[in-house]
Amino acid sequence: MKIICIGRNYADHAKELGNEVPTEPVIFMKPDSAVFRQRDAFYIPDWTNDVHYEAEIVVRINRLGKKIEAKFASKYYAEFTVGIDFTARDVQQKLKSKGLPWEKAKGFDQSAVLGDFLPVSAYDLDNLSFELHKNGELVQQGNTKLMLNSIPQIVEHCSQYFTLKIGDLIFTGTPAGVGPVAVGDELQGYVQGKKVLHVKIR
Ligand code: ZN
16 A cells, blocks of 8 residues: 655645645655554654644545546545645755655654545535644645645546555645644544544644
């Protein structure tokens, strides 16, 4: 199983980090060991002082496919949720400034948090609102209609390079409002007002 992540897929988030709005999807990956199913607390690694939350819509691939056209993409996922792409921002900035790959900052253990999955058939994935709350306060608010690349376009693009397999996950990018977590924080994720994710930071 692999985890494909899309970077800078919302213009407001690209701007807040001082990045250019990309002309094609920015892709990176996390290993399967990064999966965190929110049954335990998230422990901040001892090698970073600046872990940021990034709330994102995540789809789970349920059919093998390669070179999938966007118009057929919705046949390749039946479930989605809100996830968190935890990012060691200090390590990422250091690696980025040297032009090095981001894996250590993005793919570490527990960095791919998954909420409870929901059926795609019951929602409109082109107009899906989602939120992240930190300690009960709204910190991120997004809607898939604001994505630079829609979920079908992401599936089309990724599958030109990587065969998609059953169980693969795609993190579709985060809106503005990313920020740090501290020991004792609690994060809660919502989609269309329904709570699907709860993480305690230790
Ligand atoms: Zn992200």
